[in-house]
Amino acid sequence: MKIAVDVMSGESPPKTLIQGALKAVEESDVEVVLVGDETTIYKELEQHSQSYKQISVVHASEIIAMDESPAKACRKKKDASVMVAGALVAKKKTDGFFSPGNTGATLASSLFSIKRIEGVKRPALASILPTVKGYAILLDAGANVDSDPEHLAQFAIMGEIFVKKILEIPEPRVGLLNIGEEDIKGNELSQKAFEIIKTIDFNFIGNIEGHDIFEGDVDVIVCDGFTGNIVLKLSEGLGSVVMRLIKNEMIKNYKYRLGAYMAKSALRSVKERFNPATYGGAPLLGINGCALVGHGNTGELATKNAILTTAKMARAKLDKLIKKSIHLHTLSTG
Amino acid sequence: MKIAVDVMSGESPPKTLIQGALKAVEESDVEVVLVGDETTIYKELEQHSQSYKQISVVHASEIIAMDESPAKACRKKKDASVMVAGALVAKKKTDGFFSPGNTGATLASSLFSIKRIEGVKRPALASILPTVKGYAILLDAGANVDSDPEHLAQFAIMGEIFVKKILEIPEPRVGLLNIGEEDIKGNELSQKAFEIIKTIDFNFIGNIEGHDIFEGDVDVIVCDGFTGNIVLKLSEGLGSVVMRLIKNEMIKNYKYRLGAYMAKSALRSVKERFNPATYGGAPLLGINGCALVGHGNTGELATKNAILTTAKMARAKLDKLIKKSIHLHTLSTG
Incomplete structure (x- = not known):
């Protein structure tokens, strides 16, 4: 199992991502291909006395920044780390790739080189959200701006497979996000999607x-x-807002230092649950390979987990399973 | 200033709503018309030794339940409290009305009897949300399922007037909710709406x-x-989820009773900020009169505040101001 990691595109320095990759190879038999400026990468690797048989390096001379327009940048910068990492998957040199940078660029790189699965109308970005009881996924989290009912039905199929195989929930419950519980509720899109999904x-x-x-x-x-x-984005924002409001309340009362200390630890654990590091990023579903889109400020732990999640997707042959299910669904709906 | 209150449709008993109304007349010169089953209402009023000159009663023999289909129920139950309250505004017997029940029924009653302002394509429900710094409004919060760009532009105009006059923010900042900050981001609807709103x-x-x-x-x-x-709905839900998670963390450690107590008070104050009672409900903007839609479990305080907010809207002649602005906008865009 070989995963390419774009170590250049994130908000965190390459050093952090490389250290995360080293953690991943220490803890598993996954091989990692570090993609980016080779001078920078080798300099970092030299800091580590141990030699890593599972690590290799592929040079990429350019970087797509967080604020660049993805489509334009991907056309112009063919040797950008995110493009090179995507191409490695397309050429079957690796089984998947992870990029912590510009979400649009990771999508564009995937669509450009790895390409959509035949029959998949729109690949979707799946976001893994913490819940009171565990984790759930939400998709599409922003790969597409406009969707039609059949796209939503395909998102449901792809998401169900991901949850079953990667989150290991045997019979995932699939729900359509709407503005009322009754079948006939919602806008035109959700009403029509309901009819197909059911x-x-x-x-x-x-x-x-x-x-x-x-x-x-x-x-x-x-x-x-x-x-x-x-x-x-609202969920990420509101969690932090609630916590700031609670902190503000706590410090109003100087007498209760112990209480404030105690609350701080509780807040920290809750914040941890909202930390996207657990799975390391958002999978892009519907392409001929495995891709994981990281958050901008991906740290060491998130990088390690992202690599392991991508490897798990590849090991489960998630793309093949999705291809099969989409094909079956297309056959039955014509 | 006279406000009709539908005391029958909420999840709270008529008693609670009537007590809220009594509080409102005690604290202001607003007159309140209690709408609902007169036997129930008079029985409750008899419990109070004081006589209330600002209170009157209008009988309504039917109730639309929370789970009834609004359109159907409004056609069938012409004498439902929410329909009678809306009709009082339409007949200029009151300056506005408040109903704590079925949101769809309050909308239907408003559209049926009070009617849209000429030129307003779609009235919108405005939800008042707490922020780290104060309050903001979000609209449309669910009066319409499908919208076009011009509808969104009208929501912006109506919302700006509400915030200026009722939340008393002199120069409200208007933002379009989208999936990126750049002008060209978003789906077709938001891109076109951006062009009009600017x-x-x-x-x-x-x-x-x-x-x-x-x-x-x-x-x-x-x-x-x-x-x-x-x-x-997500905001309401997530606030409570974050708080439950924090509580769960706090009780894990039995040593810190004081901390748990302290955190509980902080949690309670934050929950208060997320409590919709401050303004008592969501205004429906774009009709020829003033209507406020309450939350199902509207209590005494929320009822009092809802009445005062509706009266403030009526006193500001919000509907006339909206009519003028929509007309000006229509003239300029043709």
Whole structure:
């Protein structure tokens, strides 16, 4: 199992990503290909006395920055680390890749070189969210801006397979994010998507609403990429806002130092649960290979977990499973 | 200033709503018309030794339940409390009305009897959200399932007037909820809405993202009703989830009773900020009168505040101001 890691595109320095990769190879038999400026990479590797048989390096001379326009940058910078990492998967040199940088560029690189699975209309970005009871995935979290009902049905199929194989939930409950629980609720898109999704052979629990997302009673949350991206960013933002408000309340009362200390530890553990590092990033589903999109400030732990998650996706042959299910669904709906 | 209150439709008993109304008349010169089963209402009023000159009663023989289909129920139950309260506004017997029940029924009653302002394509439900710095409004929070760009532009105009007059923010900052900050980001709807909204004569700060909602740097958040409703319910849900997670962490450690006590008080104050009672409900903007939609479990305080907010809207002649601005905007865009 070989995973390419773009060590240049994140907000964290290459050093952090390389150290995360070294942790991953220490803890598993996964081989890692570090992609980026080779001088920088070798300089970092020299800091480590141990030799790493599972590590190799592929040079890439350019970097796509966080704020560059993805489509334009990918066309112009063919030798950008994220493009080179994607190409390694396309050429079957690695089984998957991880990039911690510009989400749009990782998507563009994947679509450009790895390409969509035949029959998949739109690949989707799946975001792994913490719930009161465990984890759920939400997709599309922003790979597509406009979607049609059949796209949403495909998101449901791809998400269900991911949750079953990677989060290891045997019978995932699939829900459609909507503005009411009744079947007929919602906008045109969600009403039509409901009609298609209910014919698919999995555990569809129907419409769910905004307040159901974090309760842990649904494992796969399906929505269009516009709604999904707003939900994702809102969740990240609101968690931090609630915590800031609580902190503000706590420090109002100087008498209770112990209470403040205690609350601080509790806040820290909760923040940890909202930390995207557990799985290391958001999988891109629907391409001929495995790709994981990291958060900008991916640290060592997140990098290690991202590599292991990508390897797990590759080991499960997630892309082949998705291809098969999408094909079956297309056959049954014509 | 006279406000009709539907005391029958909420999850709270009529007693609670009537007591809230009595508080409102005690604290202000607003007159309140209690709408609902007169036997129930008079029985409750008899419990109070004081006589209330500002209170009157209008009988309504039916109730629309929380789970009834609004359109159907409103057609069938012409004498439902929410329909009678709406009709009082339409007949100019009161200056506004408040209902704590079925949101769809309150919308239907408003559209049926009070009617849209001429030129307003779609009335919008505005939700008042707490932020780190104060309050902001989000609209449409779910009055409409599908919207076009011109609808969003009108939501922006109506929301800006509400915030200026009712939340008393002199120069409200208006933002369009989107999935990126750059002008060209988003789905077709938000891109086209951006083009229209930027021509309107107010303080448009451009696109905002999910994580900006609670930061307090935008006062009017514009989006379609599908997205808005999901944001609203998610926010209500996530706040409670974060708090449950923190509580779970706190009780893990039995040694720190004081800390747990302290955290509990902080949690309670934060929960208070997320309590919709401060303004008592969500205004429906774009109708020929003033209507406030309450939350299902509206208590005494929320009822009092809802009445005072509705009266403030009526006193500011919010509907007339909206009519004028929509007319001006229509003239300029043709």
